[in-house]
Amino acid sequence: MTFSLPSAAIFVNRRLKSSESWRFAVFSIITPSFVYILSSIYYAPMRVSNILALGLVLFLGIFVHRFLFLLLLAFTMIVDGVLFSANYFQMSPMMIVDSVHYLNKLDLFASITYCAVFFFFLVSLIFTYRVTQRAKQNRKQLSLYPLFMVLFTYAGVDWTLNAPSHWELRTESFLSNPFDPVEDAATIRANLKQQITSTTQPDVLIVIVEGLGTFKEGRKQEQIWGPLLDTDLKETYSVQSGSTEYIGSTSSAEARELCNRLADYRDFRDRGTVACLPRIALASGYKTAAFHGFSGAFFERFDWYPKVGFQELNFLENYSGLKHANELPKCGITFEGLCDADVARAVNNFLHQEDSAPKFAYWLTLNSHKPVGSGEVPERLGCKNGGVFKDQELCRMAEQWLNISHLVKGIALDPRLRSTEVLLVGDHHPPLFTRHGRNQFEAGKVAWLHLKPINDNKRQIPATSPDRLSM
Missing domain, CATH: 3.40.720.10 (Alkaline Phosphatase, subunit A)
Structure with a gap:
């Protein structure tokens, strides 16, 4: 398993306007968050820490082995979903984890909404993985400034829209x-x-x-x-x-x-x-x-x-x-x-x-x-x-x-x-x-x-x- 250290070249300004940089920044952040963004139009718990964790994993994805990145990405998206569900349904995260073995008692696939969310999770995982691997292959054309610009902008918008009340x-x-x-x-x-x-x-x-x-x-x-x-x-x-x-x-x-x-x-x-x-x-x-x-x-x-x-x-x-x-x-x-x-x-x-x-x-x-x-x-x-x-x-x-x-x-x-x-x-x-x-x-x-x-x-x-x- 290989790990390649980032060089300063990946942050140079001349790459800031490259289409590859912005494609990676937008699609890698927005795709795994699309369901949450859609939910925010109606209601969604705040997930700033989850967004920042996703950004860190995407940054690492440019440098670590693809299989390690896939594991990190899947783990981060699962934890994101668990924390989101815990806040949405007013349960502690540990209670959500403890409740996993009761899923066989529920008919989740009887709900079109739950089926759609599960399907989109798989699609977004695969798509985000492929976008990141493409960016890794084109690293010489890549700047990471757009990634962090999109990341912190989205985190700020999420905080503004979904910051929890004192009671929450x-x-x-x-x-x-x-x-x-x-x-x-x-x-x-x-x-x-x-x-x-x-x-x-x-x-x-x-x-x-x-x-x-x-x-x-x-x-x-x-x-x-x-x-x-x-x-x-x-x-x-x-x-x-x-x-x-x-x-x-x-x-x-x-x-x-x-x-x-x-x-x-x-x-x-x-x-x-x-x-x-x-x-x-x-x-x-x-x-x-x-x-x-x-x-x-x-x-x-x-x-x-x-x-x-x-x-x-x-x-x-x-x-x-x-x-x-x-x-x-x-x-x-x-x-x-x-x-x-x-x-x-x-x-x-x-x-x-x-x-x-x-x-x-x-x-x-x-x-x-x-x-x-x-x-x-x-x-x-x-x-x-x-x-x-x-x-x-x-x-x-x-x-x-x-x-x-x-x-x-x-x-x-x-x-x-x-x-x-x-x-x-x-x-x-x-x-x-x-x-x-x-x-x-x-x-x-x-x-x-x-x-x-x-x-x-x-x-x-x-x-x-x-x-x-x-x-």
Whole structure:
């Protein structure tokens, strides 16, 4: 393997105007960045450090062996994609890397967008390699000044367009203190721990809604909560709503709401039982169950859900405990699983079990996961033209969120339901393609709504002290 040291001649001014120099500068920088440039028109996380790393690899490509350059280029582009995805989907880079072995659970090639991105990655890798090798062969005609001019200009433009906000910088570093207590969560606002350990012991239903942030405009948030604000429901429940801070992705939201901890699924691996709300409920005499329409192996929920106190685990693998499973339709595109409407029936069945024990049910919704399938829920918001949101992708997600509100209303008004505390809360902002869509949400906030029963007959069951639970 050979390495040829650069000579000062490659920086001489007389080569500055050579077509070979500018061809190399423009195509080698822009080609592997084209998808990100296109994304920046709508929305893209900043990638200045990735751009500079790419420039360094291209510079080395003029001097090192072609196979070494190809390896460096492929590695740099993969790391670039990982970091971009981590910021885009609000996950830490290490979590993205850790999640790679779950890719077999996803149907990535069902999404035209993901297929196009994968195809372009391969094409741009090959094209950039060939452009650089051609420049290497014509090194005597080459000046590297244009390369650095294009490199630093593009990095500056990227910084100007995509510089992260203070909240985004906070999100990127949230795992610096894993498993620290959180000060703000919807379950804290709703005082659910106090309800569980009280002598009245109402049933509890917690619903984490995939991708639901907090709209800046109250009227848009009210469209999502609409069914839960109806008069007939207010005759039975007092309704409170608001927003709470979030950091991280879905499993971080689960840790926030169920455990009131700053964590994600990886932080449960080396822990035994954890004193989260389901564990406290279990120690207080509750029956506990978790429901999700996707695989329980994804993000290790089969492993850590029992640690936090869930007795019954209902996932795609057991069709959420529903009968006639072979007749159930599937919903979703990349995250294909059970339809939320069917999982809602399973949740309802659990809450109506005829034994005397109070029930603690947790439901993580699925079908509003990006990319959202069309025609899965009733069209209520006029999404062909973007609806009130003026954004078709956001509108399709909003129809899924609205459908969850209808499903929860059906559960809450079922005459068989005993006194039940119902809490809905978003996990994180939706990872929308457009700035216009993303800018409709408050930074770092997710919405919640609490239905508290009014004057219902509640059990008088002595609560078991949860003090013996370990962290």
